[in-house]
Amino acid sequence: MKIGIVVSEFNYDITGVMLERAKQHAEFLGVEVVEVVNVPGVYDIPLATKSLLKRDEIDATVALGAVLEGETEHDEIVMGQTSRKIVDLSVEYEKPVGLGITGPGMTRLQAEQRIDRAKQAVEAVAKLHKRLK
Numbered sequence: 001m002k003i004g005i006v007v008s009e010f011n012y013d014i015t016g017v018m019l020e021r022a023k024q025h026a027e028f029l030g031v032e033v034v035e036v037v038n039v040p041g042v043y044d045i046p047l048a049t050k051s052l053l054k055r056d057e058i059d060a061t062v063a064l065g066a067v068l069e070g071e072t073e074h075d076e077i078v079m080g081q082t083s084r085k086i087v088d089l090s091v092e093y094e095k096p097v098g099l100g101i102t103g104p105g106m107t108r109l110q111a112e113q114r115i116d117r118a119k120q121a122v123e124a125v126a127k128l129h130k131r132l133k
Helices: 012-029 042-053 074-093 108-113 117-132
Strands: 002-008 032-039 060-068 097-106
Touching: 002 012, 002 042, 012 032, 012 060, 012 108, 012 117, 032 042, 042 060, 042 074, 042 097, 060 074, 060 108, 060 117, 074 097, 097 108, 097 117
Parallel strands: 002 032, 002 060, 060 097
Antiparallel strands: none
C-alpha cells in the first residue's frame, strides 16, 4: 500500500511530531509513504489531498494538523469545512483519507496530548484500504 501525507505547517511544533509518528507507524504497518506535502494551514489541506488522490500510485492519504482554540469561532469553521471536504474527496476518488487533524476547541496542551492521532489516521486508512480491495 502507498500513501501520501498532507501536513499543516501551522503549529508545526505539534504537527511536525505528528508527521514523524505517522511515518514511523506507516513503516511499522508495511505502508509506503510516497509523498509528504506541507501546506500553510489546515484550511489548505483539501487541495493538496485532491492532488494526491488523483495519482494512480497513491492508494490513500492522511491529513495531519492541529486546530487550536482561538478567541473567535474560527477554529470550528476551519475544522468543519476541512473535514467535510476531505470526506467528499474520499468518496469522489474512492480512496481512504485519514483524519489526523485534532481540534477544534483544544488548548496547546490538549493538542500535544493528541499527537498520536496521527498514528490512528494511518492505521485507519490501512485497514479501510485492505477491506475495500
